[in-house]
Amino acid sequence: MSTLDDLPPLRDVIATHDLRAKKSMGQNFLLDLNLTARIARLSGRLEGAQVLEVGPGPGGLTRGLLAEGASRVLAVEKDARCLPALEEIAARYPGQLTVVNGDALQIDVGAHLDGPWRVVANLPYNIGTELLVRWLTPASWPPPWSSLTLMFQKEVAQRITAQPGDKAYGRLAVLSQWRTTAEIVMTLPPEAFSPPPKVHSAVVHLTALPEPRFPADATILERVVAKGFNQRRKMLRAALKGLVPDLEDRLMAAGIAPTERAERVSIEQWCALARVIAD
Incomplete structure (x- = not known):
């Protein structure tokens, strides 16, 4: 044509x-x-x-x-x-x-x-x-x-x-x-x-989608995810260090092992972490 x-x-x-x-x-x-x-x-x-x-x-x-x-x-x-x-x-x-x-x-x-x-x-x-x-x-x-x-x-x-x-x-x-x-x-x-x-x-x-797959504040989610993947080879307790107080407790409250790496965390888990941080 x-x-x-x-x-x-x-x-x-x-x-x-x-x-x-x-x-x-x-x-x-x-x-x-x-x-x-x-x-x-x-x-x-x-x-x-x-x-x-x-x-x-x-x-x-x-x-x-x-x-x-x-x-x-x-x-x-x-x-x-x-x-x-x-x-x-x-x-x-x-x-x-x-x-x-x-x-x-x-x-x-x-x-x-x-x-x-x-x-x-x-x-x-x-x-x-x-x-x-x-x-x-x-x-x-x-x-x-x-x-x-x-x-x-x-x-x-x-x-x-x-x-x-x-x-x-x-x-x-x-x-x-x-x-x-x-x-x-x-x-x-x-x-x-x-x-x-x-x-x-x-x-x-x-x-x-009419609604996001999981509830989360977009600004917080973007910040958490960006920081987590910025050092994707590190465990999350190190990659997210300094993000919030009591980081390991918050990770576990979101159902994420502090020793986990960003590339293995599901979208649902990232959203749960964003909610825990927002709270």
Whole structure:
């Protein structure tokens, strides 16, 4: 498929607007419109949906989202060089695409979308993890988004979906699976991108749960988990040292042996520890 619509192929768009990917901005452009349409579909039925896209670049995924029926797409792009290409897409889909030139970490999405919205994005590698943690830890739950369909380095995707005892199990797995169902739905080789990254990539689909799996204060849970996995080779009584008084008593009250290591503690146990600490 060279095009989803009557717009030019992405290679022509990149050549016309001189959109060479910048390593400093974490850019790796996905040029195959078959793949971008497939990623759009992996987010679910898009007819009438509102979508936030971060880092659209030349607009391949943007076009896929709109062609699949999204009623409104908010595309947040920091690189001003991409704006003319995105405005051409906006002209093709009048009233459906809003392009914001800015930092995704600073944008008030609620000012543009009235939700619930989905997030579908080939995230810039340099801010992907930070954005994910922000989306997973809002002040209240459920969040204003219903699902996240995000492309990461494959290693990061595996960290999101890992289970206790897995080498990749850590902070991202706990925070993601505490409040969502998360699964890897697609993998892509380096040669799918321009320029090719040094690693494989994967798309993760996360669906927000109505309630977290276990009660816990998000701020406390994030702090405890981050500290526990920061020194994952150590026993928890050492890794969490200084976090709270009577640490070993609190660990045992949460059903966790003080000699246990972070990678073997379940999400339910982490939440129990967060509650004990909050009390």
